[in-house]
Each structure stands twice: as C-alpha cells, then as structure tokens.
Amino acid sequence: MPESPHSGSMNGSKTGQASGLILGIESSCDETAAAVVRAGTEALSNVVASQMSLHANYGGVVPELASREHLRNIVPVVREAMAHANVTFADLDAVAVTEGPGLAGALLVGITYAKALTLGLDKPLISVNHLEGHIHAVLMETRESSESPLPTPLLALVVSGGHTHLYLANHQQGSETWTYRNVGRTVDDAAGEAYDKVAKLLGLGYPGGPWIDALAPHGNPRAVPFTFAEIKHRAPRPGITNKKALANTEGPHFDFSFSGIKTAVLRYVETHNMRDSIESRRAALAADPTLTPKSEAVTRLCDQQTLDLIASFQYAVVGNLQRQTFAAAEALDARSIVVSGGVAANRELRRRLQAEADRRNLPIAFPSLALSTDNAAMIAAAAWPKLLAQNFASDDLGATPQLRLGQQ
Numbered sequence: 001m002p003e004s005p006h007s008g009s010m011n012g013s014k015t016g017q018a019s020g021l022i023l024g025i026e027s028s029c030d031e032t033a034a035a036v037v038r039a040g041t042e043a044l045s046n047v048v049a050s051q052m053s054l055h056a057n058y059g060g061v062v063p064e065l066a067s068r069e070h071l072r073n074i075v076p077v078v079r080e081a082m083a084h085a086n087v088t089f090a091d092l093d094a095v096a097v098t099e100g101p102g103l104a105g106a107l108l109v110g111i112t113y114a115k116a117l118t119l120g121l122d123k124p125l126i127s128v129n130h131l132e133g134h135i136h137a138v139l140m141e142t143r144e145s146s147e148s149p150l151p152t153p154l155l156a157l158v159v160s161g162g163h164t165h166l167y168l169a170n171h172q173q174g175s176e177t178w179t180y181r182n183v184g185r186t187v188d189d190a191a192g193e194a195y196d197k198v199a200k201l202l203g204l205g206y207p208g209g210p211w212i213d214a215l216a217p218h219g220n221p222r223a224v225p226f227t228f229a230e231i232k233h234r235a236p237r238p239g240i241t242n243k244k245a246l247a248n249t250e251g252p253h254f255d256f257s258f259s260g261i262k263t264a265v266l267r268y269v270e271t272h273n274m275r276d277s278i279e280s281r282r283a284a285l286a287a288d289p290t291l292t293p294k295s296e297a298v299t300r301l302c303d304q305q306t307l308d309l310i311a312s313f314q315y316a317v318v319g320n321l322q323r324q325t326f327a328a329a330e331a332l333d334a335r336s337i338v339v340s341g342g343v344a345a346n347r348e349l350r351r352r353l354q355a356e357a358d359r360r361n362l363p364i365a366f367p368s369l370a371l372s373t374d375n376a377a378m379i380a381a382a383a384w385p386k387l388l389a390q391n392f393a394s395d396d397l398g399a400t401p402q403l404r405l406g407q408q
C-alpha cells in the first residue's frame with residue numbers, strides 16, 4: 001500500500017484527532033461497505049459491495065445469506081477503501097461501525113471486524129446508529145460543497161427499505177454534538193418495503209424502488225385514487241414515567257402506514273384480472289437478466305393499465321410522505337429539511353418535495369444518489385462529532401437490531 005501523506009506523529013494515539021481520518025464500516029443489511037472520511041467532510045473513498053443480485057432471486061433480503069456474504073466481503077472491501085483513500089491503518093484516528101438497527105448476524109460481522117481492528121491498532125472504536133448515518137450523509141455533502149450549513153432545528157425524513165422515520169435534529173449549543181427527537185415513524189411497512197412488495201406483486205425486479213421510479217412517468221398518476229387513513233399516534237409506551245420523556249412522547253406525532261396501499265394494489269390486481277400479464281412479465285424478466293429498470297424493453301412489457309397503477313401508487317406514496325413531512329416541519333418550527341435513505345433516490349419524491357420546500361421558502365437537501373442508499377461514508381461522517389467529543393464505544397459493543405435514535 002502506498003505511503004500516506006498523513007502518517008507520522010500527528011496520528012496513532014488513542015484519541016488523536018489531528019487529521020480526523022475515520023474508517024467507517026457498514027454491514028446492517030445487504031451491503032458490505034467501507035469508507036474513509038476526513039473530518040466528517042471529505043470522503044476519500046466509498047466502497048460498497050452490494051448483495052442485491054443474490055437476494056433478488058428471493059425477492060427480499062435473506063438474513064443467513066446476508067451474514068455469509070458480509071463475512072466473505074468485509075476484508076476485501078475494507079482493503080479497497082483504504083487503498084482508494086491512499087492511507088494506512090496507522091493513519092486512522094478511529095474506526096466507526098454501525099451498531100444498529102439492522103439484521104443481527106449482518107451487524108455482528110461489521111462490529112466484530114471493527115473491534116478486532118481497533119484492538120489490534122489501539123485506536124478508538126465509535127458506534128453509529130444507521131439512521132443517524134443516513135442524516136449525516138446529507139450533512140457531509142453540504143459541508144463538502146461548502147454550502148452554508150442547514151439552519152437548525154432541521155427535520156430529517158429517513159425513508160428506506162427498513163425505515164420511514166421523521167426526526168427533529170438539533171445542534172447542542174457550542175458543540176458539534178447532535179441531538180434527535182423521533183417525531184414520526186411507520187406503524188407497519190416502511191415506504192421502501194411498500195415499493196419492493198408492490199414491484200414484486202407486479203412481476204418487476206428487486207429492489208422495487210428503481211423499477212417503479214423508472215416506469216411511473218409512463219402512466220397516469222390519477223388513474224387509481226389511492227387514499228391514506230389518518231394514523232393515530234400510540235399512547236406512550238409502558239414504563240415511561242419520566243415527565244420530560246412523557247411530554248416528548250405526547251408532543252405532535254406524524255406517523256406513516258404503508259401496508260394499506262400495498263393491500264389496495266393487490267386488490268386492484270385481483271379485481272382487474274392482471275395476473276396473466278404479471279406472470280408473462282415475470283417470465284420475460286427472468287429470461288433476460290440484462291434488462292434493467294431503465295431498459296426500454298421493460299416499459300413495453302407493461303400494458304397501460306399496469307403503468308397507470310404504478311404511477312398512481314407512486315403518486316400516492318410520495319404525496320403521503322410530502323404531507324406528513326411538511327405538516328411536521330410546520331408544527332415543530334423546523335428551519336430546514338433533510339431527506340435521506342434509499343427512497344430519497346426517487347425522482348418524483350425529490351421533485352415534489354423540492355417544489356413544496358421552495359414554495360415555503362424552506363431549505364431542503366437530498367444526498368447524491370450514491371449516498372442515498374446504504375454506504376459507509378455516512379457512518380464515518382456521523383462518527384466525526386463523536387470523535388471530537390471522545391464518545392467512544394466500549395469493548396463489549398454488540399449488535400442492537402432494534403436500536404432507536406434519540407428521544408422517542
């Protein structure tokens with residue numbers, strides 16, 4: 001490996017922060033990722049080994065297969081991230097790893113590897129919440145492009161295959177440390193999960209988001225009027241007695257539900273005799289693995305009724321995400337909005353949220369496409385304020401599959 005310009009006495013200590021070089025490791029779901037980020041701002045490398053094609057055969061992530069693939073990929077992926085960044089392990093100031101939420105076995109691969117690495121190197125280990133990572137993907141890119149920082153409190157919509165969460169995020173006065181309050185979440189399926197399930201139902205590929213994103217512009221979004229029921233916020237969870245926590249859980253909540261629309265699409269398919277066309281599309285896609293969501297041939301595999309259904313589904317989902325996000329921003333006096341997670345790659349979502357934010361004169365930021373879906377640069381970026389605060393993980397760090405972010 002080439003000599004690094006950063007080696008020498010500046011680094012190598014357990015708490016050294018001279019150059020702020022953090023190796024991030026992410027293995028919470030179906031991507032094995034590693035990245036080196038300097039001072040939470042500059043991604044020197046960002047390597048992602050996707051298992052998508054492996055899980056596509058099953059139409060969803062198979063946890064046992066995911067763990068096995070992470071085991072196979074973790075060493076080469078980290079090695080590649082270090083080589084691309086042109087740094088050595090000795091140059092690092094810390095190693096950051098996703099603690100949760102995610103699949104237990106998958107998380108454990110990254111955590112165990114990161115622990116072994118930091119033990120061997122005598123460097124600090126930093127644990128990061130995957131959802132905080134998604135938020136920091138956007139904050140990092142804003143800093144990198146030298147845009148003025150997003151005014152706080154900011155409202156973050158984290159919308160992916162596993163999550164649809166709204167957080168009110170704030171800076172602690174005079175420090176880099178961020179605090180979060182969960183002000184909305186899905187009560188059943190995540191938005192990305194609804195995309196994946198509807199795509200599967202319609203005989204399209206996995207993950208479903210990119211297929212629906214590509215096909216929706218060819219249909220009429222008002223052909224099928226899907227509606228969303230209002231979600232009543234649950235009572236505070238048992239065991240919360242602390243007055244402050246109670247006050248927060250009782251604050252306004254902006255929850256989501258996406259299982260209803262998935263069932264409505266299924267009902268539509270059944271009542272409109274679409275089964276045969278779905279099966280022939282499924283067979284045609286299976287027969288030609290070179291077809292991608294953007295292939296023109298894929299649009300021809302869909303009749304107008306299917307294209308209208310796809311456009312209407314997306315129109316309804318994006319409308320729901322938009323309504324809840326802006327209602328929350330208004331009620332909570334958010335001064336800017338961040339949208340992140342795999343579904344943030346969706347073009348209609350970006351276009352409509354950007355237009356609404358412009359109308360309200362509210363700054364809004366989305367990650368680049370590469371940083372929308374799971375990656376490790378976001379984990380290293382989220383670890384930077386923790387390195388500054390010397391907020392390190394203990395030696396007994398384990399995987400927390402249901403890890404929550406901030407106050408609930």
Ligand code: KG4
Pocket residue numbers: 029159160161162163191192193195196207208209210213341342343344345346347372373374
């Ligand atoms: O953040 P991510 O990579 O992994 C999770 O943490 O879940 O998000 C993956 C999800 C999948 O459900 C996928 O269908 C969705 O993001 N997705 C999209 C698009 N690209 C990915 N959904 C809608 N439109 C897209 N362009």
Ligand code: ZN
Pocket residue numbers: 130134160341342373374
């Ligand atoms: Zn994610």
